[in-house]
Structures are given as C-alpha cells and as structure tokens.
Amino acid sequence: MGRNITDNLRKAARIAWKDSKIYYFSAPTVMMGLFLPVLMFLTFWIGRELSVCEALPGLAALTAFFSGSSIGVTAIALERTKGTFDTQLAMPVSLLTIAFGKAIASFLYGFTITTIPVVVLVFLSQSRIVSPVLLLIGIAFSALASAGLGMALSATARHVHEAMTPLNVIRIPMMFISGLFTPITSLPSFLQGIAYLMPLTHTVSSLQYAILGQWSMETFLVNIGVLALYAVLFLMIAAKRLEKSLEKG
Amino acid sequence: MDAINIDKLTKYYGDLLAVDHISFEVRQGEFFGLLGPNGAGKTTTIRMLTGLLKPTSGTAHIMGIDVVKNPVDVKRQIGVISETANPYLEMSVWDNLMFAGSIHGMPKGRREEQAENLLKLLGIYERRDEKVENFSKGLRKRVTIAIALVHDPPLLFLDEPSAGLDVQSARMIREFLRKLNERGTTIFLTTHYIEEADVLCDRVGIIESGKLVALDSPENLKAANKQAKIVEVSFGSYMRKIEDELAQLPAVDMTKKRGDKIQLYTSDPSQIVQELSKFAEEKNLKIVSINTLTPTLEDAFVELTGFSSLDMERMEQIGRLKKWR
Ligand SMILES: Nc1ncnc2c1ncn2[C@@H]1O[C@H](COP(=O)(O)OP(=O)(O)OP(=O)(O)O)[C@@H](O)[C@H]1O
Ligand SMILES: [Mg+2]
Numbered sequence: 123m124g125r126n127i128t129d130n131l132r133k134a135a136r137i138a139w140k141d142s143k144i145y146y147f148s149a150p151t152v153m154m155g156l157f158l159p160v161l162m163f164l165t166f167w168i169g170r171e172l173s174v175c176e177a178l179p180g181l182a183a184l185t186a187f188f189s190g191s192s193i194g195v196t197a198i199a200l201e202r203t204k205g206t207f208d209t210q211l212a213m214p215v216s217l218l219t220i221a222f223g224k225a226i227a228s229f230l231y232g233f234t235i236t237t238i239p240v241v242v243l244v245f246l247s248q249s250r251i252v253s254p255v256l257l258l259i260g261i262a263f264s265a266l267a268s269a270g271l272g273m274a275l276s277a278t279a280r281h282v283h284e285a286m287t288p289l290n291v292i293r294i295p296m297m298f299i300s301g302l303f304t305p306i307t308s309l310p311s312f313l314q315g316i317a318y319l320m321p322l323t324h325t326v327s328s329l330q331y332a333i334l335g336q337w338s339m340e341t342f343l344v345n346i347g348v349l350a351l352y353a354v355l356f357l358m359i360a361a362k363r364l365e366k367s368l369e370k371g
Numbered sequence: 372m373d374a375i376n377i378d379k380l381t382k383y384y385g386d387l388l389a390v391d392h393i394s395f396e397v398r399q400g401e402f403f404g405l406l407g408p409n410g411a412g413k414t415t416t417i418r419m420l421t422g423l424l425k426p427t428s429g430t431a432h433i434m435g436i437d438v439v440k441n442p443v444d445v446k447r448q449i450g451v452i453s454e455t456a457n458p459y460l461e462m463s464v465w466d467n468l469m470f471a472g473s474i475h476g477m478p479k480g481r482r483e484e485q486a487e488n489l490l491k492l493l494g495i496y497e498r499r500d501e502k503v504e505n506f507s508k509g510l511r512k513r514v515t516i517a518i519a520l521v522h523d524p525p526l527l528f529l530d531e532p533s534a535g536l537d538v539q540s541a542r543m544i545r546e547f548l549r550k551l552n553e554r555g556t557t558i559f560l561t562t563h564y565i566e567e568a569d570v571l572c573d574r575v576g577i578i579e580s581g582k583l584v585a586l587d588s589p590e591n592l593k594a595a596n597k598q599a600k601i602v603e604v605s606f607g608s609y610m611r612k613i614e615d616e617l618a619q620l621p622a623v624d625m626t627k628k629r630g631d632k633i634q635l636y637t638s639d640p641s642q643i644v645q646e647l648s649k650f651a652e653e654k655n656l657k658i659v660s661i662n663t664l665t666p667t668l669e670d671a672f673v674e675l676t677g678f679s680s681l682d683m684e685r686m687e688q689i690g691r692l693k694k695w696r
Binding site (some may be wrong): 129130133136137140144204205206208211212213214215299361368369370371 | 382384415421422423424425443444445447449450451455456457458459463470471473474475476490515518519
C-alpha cells in the first residue's frame with residue numbers, strides 16, 4: 123500500500139515534469155502568463171483610488187485562479203487531438219494519477235506566475251503586507267483548486283474549445299460575485315449564498331486576510347479548507363470523467 | 372496460459388454494434404493477425420484489449436489478467452502501437468523513451484540501455500536528440516514502436532502498423548516485427564492488407580461487421596476455400612456484357628474481372644466448364660484460354676466478407692478523408 127502510493131506519486135511527478143516542459147514553462151507561455159496579470163492589474167488599478175497594496179488581493183486572486191486553469195484545461199484535450207493521450211493511456215498508470223500529475227504541472231505554473239508579479243509589486247511599492255507566509259499559502263491553495271477545475275473540465279473534451287467554453291462560463295460570472303469588485307455583503311442575499319459556494323470567493327477572502335488583515339484567522343482557515351476540498355473534489359471528478367471517456371472511445 | 376483470451380467481447384457505440392460477441396485465444400509466441408475491411412471493428416477490438424476502451428460486455432484476459440478489472444497490470448505486460456497514437460512531438464526521441472521507461476518504473480540504467488538497443492535496431496539512434504516533430508511519418512512510426520517496446524513486453528499490439536507508410540518503411544517495420552516474433556514476443560496486429568496477414572501471421576482472424584467470420588492459419592484458410600474454386604476464362608477481350616451474362620449461369624456464384632480475363636467463382640468447376648462451352652457456342656464466342664486456379668488468401672477473404680482488396684484500398688482512401696472524429 124505505502125509502496126503503491128509512493129510509486130503513484132513518483133509517476134505523477136514524472137507526468138508533471140513532462141507537462142511542465144511541454145506546455146507550461148516555455149518562454150512564450152511564461153511571458154504571456156506574466157503579461158496577462160499585469161494587464162489585468164493595470165485595468166483594475168488605474169482610475170481607482172487604490173494603493174498598490176489594496177489592489178494586490180484582486181491581482182493575486184485573478185492570476186492564481188486564471189493562469190493555471192487556462193492552460194491546464196487544454197492539456198488533455200490537446201493531447202487527444204495530437205494522439206499523445208493514447209500514448210499516455212497505454213502506459214501503466216491509473217487515471218487518477220494522470221489527472222493528479224497534470225494538475226501538479228498546472229498548479230506549479232499558476233503558483234509561479236502569480237507569485238513573481240506579486241513579489242515584484244510588493245517590492246517596488248514598498249508595501250507592507252500582513253503575512254507573506256499566509257499569502258503564499260493562499261496563492262498555493264487557490265492555484266491548486268484552479269488546477270483541479272481545469273482537469274475536471276478537460277477530462278472528457280476531445281477539442282480544446284469543448285473544455286475552454288465551460289471553463290469561461292464558470293470563471294467569468296464567478297469573478298463578479300466573488301467579492302473581487304464589490305463586497306459580498308452588498309450583494310442580494312441569494313447571490314451571497316452562491317458566492318460562498320464559489321472557490322474564487324475563498325481565494326479573494328484568504329488573500330485579503332493575508333495582505334490587508336481583513337476578516338479573521340478563522341475565516342482564513344475556512345477559506346483554505348474549502349479550497350483544498352475543491353481541489354480534491356475536482357480531481358475526483360476528473361478521474362471519474364476520464365473513466366467515463368473510455369466508454370465512448 | 373494463453374497470451375490473449377477473449378470471451379464474447381462486445382462493444383456498442385450507442386446503438387451501433389461495432390464488435391459482436393467475439394471469442395478466441397492467442398497463444399504465447401504466436402504472430403496473430405486480425406484482418407478485416409474498414410469499419411469491421413478491428414480498432415475497437417484492439418482498443419478494448421489494451422485497456423483504452425471499455426467493452427460493453429464480455430471479458431478479455433491478457434497474460435491471464437482481466438483487462439477491465441486490472442488495466443494497469445495489463446499495461447505492464449503489453450506494448451501498444453495504436454493507429455492514431457503519437458510520440459510527444461515537442462520532446463526529443465530520447466526524452467520520449469526516458470519518459471515511457473520511467474512510467475514503467477525502470478531504473479535509469481536499464482532504461483538507457485534498452486533505449487539505445489531499440490533505437491539502434493530501428494535505425495534512429497543517431498537522431499535521438501532531435502525533436503520528433505522534425506520526423507517524417509515513417510520515422511515517427513519507428514519512434515512509436517520504440518516507446519511501446521521500451522519495457523521489453525512479452526506481448527505487442529499493433530493497429531494497422533503499415534497503413535499510410537511508403538513501401539520501404541512498411542517493409543522495414545514488417546522485417547522488424549518478424550525478428551521480434553522470432554525472439555519470442557507475441558504479436559497481435561490488425562490490418563486490412565491481405566498480403567501482410569498472409570506473409571506475417573501464424574494465424575489470421577477475419578472480422579466483418581463486428582463478427583469473427585473465420586480463424587485459422589493462412590494456409591488452412593486458403594485450403595478451406597478450395598470448395599469455392601475459381602475458373603478463369605478469356606474470350607480474347609473483356610466485355611462488361613459478357614461478364615454480366617456469365618454471372619447468370621447456374622453454377623456461377625460470383626464473377627470478377629482480371630485484365631482481359633473473367634474469373635468465375637463456383638463450387639463445381641466441371642459443371643462450369645460444360646456451361647461455358649455451351650455459352651460460347653450459343654454466343655458464337657471463341658474461348659482463348661481457360662484455367663482452374665488455386666484460391667489465395669484474398670479469395671478466402673473475398674468469399675468470407677464479400678470485399679475485394681481493391682474495394683479495401685478504395686475504402687482506405689475514403690476512410691482517410693472522413694474520420695468520424
Ligand atoms: N468512438 C466511436 N463512436 C462511434 N462509433 C464508432 C467509434 N469508433 C468506431 N465507431 C464505429 O464502429 C465501427 C467499427 O469501427 P472500427 O474503427 O473499430 O473499425 P476498423 O475495423 O478499425 O476500421 P478501419 O479499417 O477504418 O480502421 C465503425 O462503424 C465505426 O464507424
Ligand atoms: Mg481501425
């Protein structure tokens with residue numbers, strides 16, 4: 123059993139390494155990944171009476187939630203179109219391990235792409251943030267949940283758009299009720315209920331605590347717990363849907 | 372223990388019955404071919420056997436292991452070269468093999484040794500550091516073969532290994548497979564090239580519309596077909612009208628044009644010869660030549676499936692244009 127787990131972890135790491143090299147950490151993807159959040163940040167920041175520090179949770183939340191899943195969601199569909207997914211399926215590794223390995227690559231990318239601009243901005247603006255460690259934890263769990271979401275949606279897709287469309291249908295409305303632009307408490311009550319179910323809401327809230335000290339440590343822990351739960355849930359869904367896709371051929 | 376044991380294996384895609392309760396065994400060390408026209412269910416069968424597709428019902432055991440219950444263990448025992456599978460184009464040949472070897476849990480030293488041997492055998496060792504995207508179709512196929520064999524599996528599956536390759540690449544791959552089989556690897560391949568099945572395989576299963584219609588050695592398949600004899604006749608030049616009229620003769624089951632000759636399929640050659648001379652007399656035709664032929668595997672195939680190899684080539688071209696995905 124123990125040997126089995128380390129064996130699967132080792133295989134997942136191999137897959138993550140391979141995916142990182144092929145899809146994520148190429149020069150154009152990294153440049154694009156860094157460019158987009160900076161652009162988002164500027165749109166968010168310019169014309170508002172915000173300090174860099176106040177805008178930082180928004181920037182970090184959007185990047186953590188958008189960068190990893192944007193590329194991750196294409197990973198399986200793209201391999202299906204290219205015929206490399208069959209090559210992977212022919213190797214002795216479970217579907218859950220494949221999904222997990224691919225999610226790790228997506229997570230590493232999301233985490234890196236978010237952390238670099240955040241650190242640079244904090245440094246340049248000499249901002250004082252409440253807790254750098256909690257900030258990194260918040261970013262990490264957000265990137266993890268987002269990576270899981272990408273896998274869950276990609277699992278049955280034969281073409282990239284089949285996964286990209288539902289991803290955007292989920293992500294974009296989520297942006298508006300996650301407390302990113304308007305506080306959740308100002309939303310109508312039924313939207314508030316939905317908002318608390320959204321992973322992005324917990325990303326925003328946890329980062330607001332880590333950077334600005336809003337809310338409380340208890341809320342932060344709940345946020346991290348919910349994000350972790352989502353990460354696990356999404357991975358399970360991804361593995362189930364991969365299994366399902368073996369029936370269609 | 373059989374290398375492969377299939378029992379009533381069945382696949383429905385929605386309402387479409389693609390593979391219909393097929394059962395057979397493949398012995399260890401055997402070179403087995405599944406032959407059939409386009410859409411017969413070859414790919415569906417091989418995908419079910421290799422754990423890439425879930426059967427609707429029935430079972431398959433690979434080296435004694437149930438492929439539905441234990442797909443990961445089965446994959447340790449087999450190498451798979453599927454019709455559409457590709458190496459990772461963005462990686463080098465070498466990295467492709469190292470990745471596959473590591474997923475198979477091979478230590479670095481063994482991985483490297485095996486990769487070196489295989490790439491040398493396949494003639495691409497010198498190009499191991501190049502990305503696969505630079506490679507032609509034939510060379511990519513060789514990389515795919517190397518990936519499938521990196522863990523030295525006792526059983527190799529190949530779906531249409533020579534489809535779409537030029538004659539030279541196809542011959543090289545056939546030669547390689549023959550040597551591999553001589554060294555003990557069990558081989559299961561699908562093909563719609565009758566020639567290929569005839570020259571390579573110890574036994575051939577013929578599949579048509581999802582059903583296994585025959586299974587035997589190429590020689591026995593040809594012999595079993597001796598019932599259906601062929602009488603080849605020439606009246607000097609071919610005329611469509613004559614072929615149509617010959618097809619109406621009582622003893623003729625089927626006709627086929629062969630250059631200026633017409634082949635008549637029958638179970639009673641002597642009856643045909645009588646009918647032919649009467650026919651020639653009535654129509655005032657002169658029989659230039661008349662021959663009885665021994666059936667080829669192609670004849671057996673035509674007899675069993677109703678497809679000729681010419682039909683198959685035509686369908687192969689159409690098939691390439693309209694892939695259902
Ligand atoms: N994923 C799928 N969904 C629906 N129908 C399918 C699917 N795959 C195959 N089919 C259908 O199932 C039947 C068998 O197809 P299969 O690909 O197994 O045939 P084949 O013998 O491999 O043919 P070919 O020589 O063209 O490769 C065909 O009618 C085909 O259209
Ligand atoms: Mg096929």
